[in-house]
Amino acid sequence: MVENVILDKISKCVNSIRKRTSFVPDVALILGSGLGDYASNIKIECEIPYSEIEGMPTSTVQGHDGRFIFGTVGDTKVVCMKGRVHFYEGYSISDVVMPTRIMAKLGAKILFLTNAAGGVNYNFKAGDLMLITDHISCFAPNPLIGPNIDEFGVRFPDMSHVYDVHLQDILRKVAVENKIPLKEGVYCQLTGPSYETPAEIRMLRTLGTDSVGMSTVVEAIAANHMGMKICGVSCICNLAAGMNAQPLSHKEVQEAADMAAPRFTKLVTEFLKAIDKEGLTCKSI
Numbered sequence: 001m002v003e004n005v006i007l008d009k010i011s012k013c014v015n016s017i018r019k020r021t022s023f024v025p026d027v028a029l030i031l032g033s034g035l036g037d038y039a040s041n042i043k044i045e046c047e048i049p050y051s052e053i054e055g056m057p058t059s060t061v062q063g064h065d066g067r068f069i070f071g072t073v074g075d076t077k078v079v080c081m082k083g084r085v086h087f088y089e090g091y092s093i094s095d096v097v098m099p100t101r102i103m104a105k106l107g108a109k110i111l112f113l114t115n116a117a118g119g120v121n122y123n124f125k126a127g128d129l130m131l132i133t134d135h136i137s138c139f140a141p142n143p144l145i146g147p148n149i150d151e152f153g154v155r156f157p158d159m160s161h162v163y164d165v166h167l168q169d170i171l172r173k174v175a176v177e178n179k180i181p182l183k184e185g186v187y188c189q190l191t192g193p194s195y196e197t198p199a200e201i202r203m204l205r206t207l208g209t210d211s212v213g214m215s216t217v218v219e220a221i222a223a224n225h226m227g228m229k230i231c232g233v234s235c236i237c238n239l240a241a242g243m244n245a246q247p248l249s250h251k252e253v254q255e256a257a258d259m260a261a262p263r264f265t266k267l268v269t270e271f272l273k274a275i276d277k278e279g280l281t282c283k284s285i
């Protein structure tokens with residue numbers, strides 16, 4: 001059965017990781033393109049390249065360094081996915097969410113998702129950080145399609161509060177305390193890899209989208225299915241298509257992510273420290 005193939009693959013990866021480390025993370029952290037340098041803020045206990053994990057999908061995009069990093073930020077135990085795989089690379093959607101499911105199986109109860117995104121909201125500018133309050137899935141297949149994996153969650157999961165309200169409050173508080181401007185809004189995932197057309201961006205804005213990208217939603221769906229608490233931040237790297245004169249480029253996206261990196265680093269670090277103080281990791285979930 002299909003569910004066993006997926007489950008078997010995940011179990012194999014978890015076993016392969018468990019041969020290398022017994023580390024049990026509280027928080028799983030997924031770093032978006034250009035935000036990978038955050039890993040240097042982790043007190044590393046163990047690093048495992050995806051290529052050394054049997055059955056693990058590895059990223060094909062240049063500059064996407066693929067590895068799990070296990071370690072601590074303050075007293076919070078994290079597993080960080082440095083480099084994620086994207087649907088546009090040609091992987092099946094179940095492979096795209098496999099690392100998220102692996103991190104949940106390793107013990108992570110909270111998922112912190114980050115991404116590089118285009119700003120759709122006219123109040124945004126390149127370099128802004130946006131707390132994700134909700135999402136829209138647009139044309140990316142649902143990762144839960146296929147026989148339900150009952151061990152992970154129910155067939156028809158509720159999606160009313162994908163982004164945990166308490167974690168959102170903590171992030172807002174941390175942003176204020178550290179004087180980091182934080183926008184808020186709805187993130188929409190399309191498949192990519194082409195950027196959107198101006199007409200598509202107008203459509204997305206009409207639908208209630210504030211930022212747009214090529215990741216995150218499918219991982220949030222898989223994590224929500226497994227009962228993880230989710231928090232997400234977009235780094236607005238450009239104004240979306242049609243919103244200014246220049247064409248979009250991957251280089252521009254990376255440069256804007258670099259510009260936002262110090263604020264982003266501070267926000268994530270203080271958030272991770274705060275959730276430990278709040279006693280929110282593992283214990284209370």
Ligand code: HPA
Pocket residue numbers: 116117118119195196212213214237238239240241248253
């Ligand atoms: N569109 C989609 N994905 C993106 C963008 C964008 O404008 N910027 C960064 N990732």
